[in-house]
Amino acid sequence: MSGFGFFQMLRKRKELIPLIGFMGLAAAGATSACIYFLATKPDVILNKTGNPEPWETLDPAKPQKLLTFNQKWKPVEEVQIVKGLMK
Numbered sequence: 001m002s003g004f005g006f007f008q009m010l011r012k013r014k015e016l017i018p019l020i021g022f023m024g025l026a027a028a029g030a031t032s033a034c035i036y037f038l039a040t041k042p043d044v045i046l047n048k049t050g051n052p053e054p055w056e057t058l059d060p061a062k063p064q065k066l067l068t069f070n071q072k073w074k075p076v077e078e079v080q081i082v083k084g085l086m087k
Contacts, residue, residue, distance in 0.1 A: 010017060037044055045054050060073050
């Protein structure tokens with residue numbers, strides 16, 4: 001019954017229709033962005049017990065940001081020395 005009251009309010013106040021449309025579009029965009037990042041980004045995890053340190057398995061040559069300009073990756077020598085000592 002309350003759904004009909006909502007539509008009756010929209011019929012009386014037509015200026016709210018664009019506001020509700022933009023808010024719905026923003027909510028749908030935020031939800032789809034969250035689902036996209038959960039599905040495609042390897043550094044976003046839901047289960048920490050399977051891989052507690054997911055950042056160790058990332059490919060440093062692959063950009064992790066949504067937009068990347070002029071990214072040139074080269075390994076840091078100190079980090080490589082420490083990784084060599086840990087093995």
